[in-house]
Amino acid sequence: MTKTVTDVICPFCGTLCDDLEVVVSDDGKQLLEVYNACAIGAEKFLHSQAKDRITRPRMRQEDGTWKEITYDEAVEYTANMLADAKKPLMYGWSSTNCEAQAVGAEIGEAVGAVMDNTATVCHGTSLIAVQDIGIPSCTLGEVKNRADRVLFWGCNPAHAHPRHMSRYSIFPRGFFTGKGHTGRKVIVVDPRPTDTASLADIHLQIEQGHDYELFDALRVAFKGEKLPDVVAGIPKEKIYEVAETLKSGRFAIIFFGMGVTQSIGKNHNIDAAIAVTRDLNEYTKAAIMPMRGHYNVTGSGQVWGWQFGFPFAVDLSRGFARYNPGETTSNDLLRRDEVDAVFVLGSDPGAHFPFNSVKKIYDLPSVVIDPHETPTSEVCKVHVPVAFVGVEIGGCAYRMDNVPIETRKVVDAPEGMMTDEEFLTRVLARVKELKGV
Amino acid sequence: METVTLTIKNQPGLFLEADSITPDAFAGKKAEEIVDLPVYVGREQFRLGDYFEVSGNAGATPAETKIVVNGDLSRVKYIGMKMTAGEIVANSNADMYVGAWMQGGKITVNGNVDAFAGTGMKGGEIAIKGNAGNYLGAAYRGDWRGMAGGKITVTGNAGSDLGTFMNGGEIVVDGDVDVHVATHAEGGRIIIKGNAKRRLGGQMVEGEIYVFGSIDVMMPGFAYREDVDVDVDGIKGRFALYEGDLGERHRKRKGQTIYAKLYQRIEA
């Protein structure tokens, strides 16, 4: 016999779909099938069932091989590494629940760490812009029910957030959007002809790296001022047309991704995009939203926001919180040799950071907490496998629109495995002992 | 003016946070008291004397105190932070935040400086005899009040994000600058004697930018108005005047909209 668990949350991307159905064995130990999820979401659930999964901590030996150690030994190594360091980096925090993020922040405070999350290579630039000029935003529910002008800038949800378009942004029929797709005008700004662009009414094939100029041109067009003949490879007639299309809607939403947050200008691009949104509110209702990647990167910004006042790149080394991307961001710290130990949880810098930074992690004392074997576990001294959040343990996560959603446990973790939160709680207790606080 | 000479004797394993190297912290102290001022490496506090040889006594007030710093300072942050008077001469490259939030006095760096020099500067003078990093004379993160007064001169080149949110004061760069100049500025004056790349005056409300060399891409929000004769930093020349950022909000004075001004020198 099997059981079907309904209303399961997908712990993969920032869309945080909440309508999955998962079939589990009667004893609740095996996960058999996943319904309603997209391919990448389903894969995450099924991955937890891998037969060759690592279920105990491991320590790297002199000859490069792994030796199995106990969770107690892993706690001891981690606590000592953090307590001994003058300035440890505690990075990741995007693929775990808010409960674990909060305990991690307590450890960071006790050892004077720099706390940074994956926003540092993703939407951190958006957070800088938000701090500089604010953000008129909304929830995905409002998008579904109201938006009739949808602009995707530098993002490709068809591949990165597969169910975003069907659940919220292009296809669904909502309260004021009864015609679904046909009632919406979709605009895509992308230098490449992506699968998302193929669904657009207007595709602006912008010259790569000229986003800031095009945002500025839209603002000039809204005000009816004169434009140069061509901006960012787009003829001015087209820019006036897009400006008119956006102004004439009842509710415009701009979604943006790493095509603008990590190309030249970074935070300035988002700053200008927010200014475009603000300008549009002179004519209609408009909102803007970052397409956050990891399912709970938004949550780690929330947790640190309420604990330290800053959403990423928080330097606690001097006993008060300092925040200055460019200095306190992981890659700058690693590149400049500003940190002397690295702790990673819920992210894979080994795969996402530049080679020079990864090399620095390899050279330093380092621990990675991750259910998977990853490129990061390949360069760390200790690897601590844990239960999958959202599959084997519940906990709070924040969707890309800052709506908190409680994820659900659907199956048991393999016998004797710890969760992120349990492991961190043990490390915190040991750190306090070592520090005598 | 009394002079205190610091010579670095130990390089920090990580970076040294030396916000106590200011005439304000030194004033009224003898060398043997100055060595006890705090510096930090990560979460650990040390004495200034753990890293520097100190000789000479400070003057009675910051204005009567001059500090000369010798040796390799490329891993030392915050030199001259928040100083109000007096003088600092650093005979080396220096790391981040030289003269950040400075209010008065003078800093001379005989070398390059890393990012965030003159952050949120209110007054005084910084002379950089080499190159400057990114965010020279910019606002601190999230602050919409950037450089408000004082003067920064750079003999070499400057990085990106020069004068972000600038409100007043002057920055003169003899060499070239990277992208994003005077973003969000509401006042002040930036003079670039070399070449500029892109994104000058993006979202700029008020203030002036002068460029003697080339500009790779002009912002679409800047419109050409006329050619004018200008006398800037002692140099006379004919400049093309652009106004912008047309997309940004602007104040009105006597019924006239006030725009930011960008002058580009016309080849003589």
Ligand code: SF4
């Ligand atoms: S769109 Fe994202 S949250 Fe939804 S099922 Fe796919 S991976 Fe999971």
